[in-house]
Amino acid sequence: MSGHGTTGEPDAGAPGVSGFSAGEVVSSAGGAARSAAGRAPAPVSLAELERQVAEHRDGPAYGQDSLISCDRLVRIFTADGVEVQALQGLDLLVGKGELMALVGASGSGKSTLLNILAGLDVPTAGAASVGGYDLLAMDAKSRLRYRREVVGFIWQQTSRNLLPYLTSAQNVVLPMQLSGRGGLRHKRQRAARAAELLGILGVSHCHDRRPAQMSGGEQQRAAIAVALANDPAVVLADEPTGELDSATAEQVFGAFRTANEQLGTTVVVVTHDQSVADAVHRTVAIRDGRTASEVVRRTEIDEHGRESVVAREYATVDRAGRLQLPRDYTEALEIRRRVLLELQQDHITVRPDDHPESRQD
Numbered sequence: 001m002s003g004h005g006t007t008g009e010p011d012a013g014a015p016g017v018s019g020f021s022a023g024e025v026v027s028s029a030g031g032a033a034r035s036a037a038g039r040a041p042a043p044v045s046l047a048e049l050e051r052q053v054a055e056h057r058d059g060p061a062y063g064q065d066s067l068i069s070c071d072r073l074v075r076i077f078t079a080d081g082v083e084v085q086a087l088q089g090l091d092l093l094v095g096k097g098e099l100m101a102l103v104g105a106s107g108s109g110k111s112t113l114l115n116i117l118a119g120l121d122v123p124t125a126g127a128a129s130v131g132g133y134d135l136l137a138m139d140a141k142s143r144l145r146y147r148r149e150v151v152g153f154i155w156q157q158t159s160r161n162l163l164p165y166l167t168s169a170q171n172v173v174l175p176m177q178l179s180g181r182g183g184l185r186h187k188r189q190r191a192a193r194a195a196e197l198l199g200i201l202g203v204s205h206c207h208d209r210r211p212a213q214m215s216g217g218e219q220q221r222a223a224i225a226v227a228l229a230n231d232p233a234v235v236l237a238d239e240p241t242g243e244l245d246s247a248t249a250e251q252v253f254g255a256f257r258t259a260n261e262q263l264g265t266t267v268v269v270v271t272h273d274q275s276v277a278d279a280v281h282r283t284v285a286i287r288d289g290r291t292a293s294e295v296v297r298r299t300e301i302d303e304h305g306r307e308s309v310v311a312r313e314y315a316t317v318d319r320a321g322r323l324q325l326p327r328d329y330t331e332a333l334e335i336r337r338r339v340l341l342e343l344q345q346d347h348i349t350v351r352p353d354d355h356p357e358s359r360q361d
């Protein structure tokens with residue numbers, strides 16, 4: 001398909017695409033062929049084109065204002081001579097103070113992304129930064145510092161988050177000791193911070209208990225306190241409620257919300273739990289190693305002062321202009337290889353290709 005960028009036609013701006021109910025739309029990187037019925041935009045003067053180019057050149061760099069920025073991230077694993085592309089050019093921006101979830105089918109690349117953000121794995125290509133740290137360029141020393149002070153991580157397996165022979169309070173103090181914050185003379189302050197964090201997360205009663213003396217939910221809440229010990233910019237959690245019943249999961253998720261609201265920590269949670277996904281500000285769906293769609297929730301107040309949460313689903317447009325059409329949409333209209341695009345004043349119409357050859361598979 002020839003693209004808008006290659007036809008010499010001016011960029012018609014960025015008409016909004018909203019209200020998708022899920023899944024995948026596809027317009028190609030170079031854009032799609034304009035349909036005969038599509039309205040070509042009015043010719044633009046050379047001066048206007050030059051202005052647009054200058055505006056683009058002088059604009060802020062991608063992700064400059066974001067805490068987390070992933071730009072065309074690729075991660076290829078090789079196992080037994082077979083290559084698996086776990087991330088296939090994933091773009092993601094997360095702002096400071098966000099509480100967001102990553103969802104997606106098994107094998108879509110969620111854990112791979114989280115491990116990269118945690119500094120546990122390195123991408124094959126692309127760019128990624130968290131809190132100003134370039135995740136592809138860190139040396140061993142800054143990687144260690146990054147993992148101790150910039151990110152906190154919570155695993156699904158409760159047993160993996162806490163050392164079994166230490167109490168909750170000792171588990172929370174440990175990362176502070178390891179990072180050398182304040183040195184030994186601040187031992188009392190570290191103990192006070194551990195107690196404060198356990199209190200904020202509702203597990204003060206577990207202060208002197210070891211993990212074996214705590215429920216799964218209590219262990220996960222103590223694990224969040226451990227992750228928060230060094231006051232990280234972001235807390236990452238991979239299926240943190242996966243081993244818990246729904247009532248306990250609710251309490252654990254409440255602890256993430258508390259960390260976000262009271263401490264201002266940015267929280268990114270990978271989850272299969274729909275109630276968790278429904279409770280965050282933004283849920284990003286990953287499909288085949290790329291971000292595909294996202295749901296944004298806002299609290300709105302009507303004219304009677306009543307509050308309600310309004311959720312809106314969007315298809316994400318990546319840096320190359322690609323978006324994924326929801327699979328149920330493409331199946332419903334038997335869309336296979338290509339679509340007709342029509343540029344309207346404030347939206348783009350996507351129609352099934354009515355040419356007979358497009359119906360052959």
Ligand SMILES: Nc1ncnc2c1ncn2[C@@H]1O[C@H](COP(=O)(O)OP(=O)(O)OP(=O)(O)O)[C@@H](O)[C@H]1O
Binds near residue numbers: 084086104106107110
């Ligand atoms: N270390 C590895 N070596 C080889 N392949 C891997 C490795 N880690 C992940 N993969 C592959 O990369 C793809 C993405 O895996 P990933 O664990 O990120 O998916 P996921 O979305 O987290 O899945 P789940 O929800 O089941 O945890 C899968 O095909 C997986 O088999």
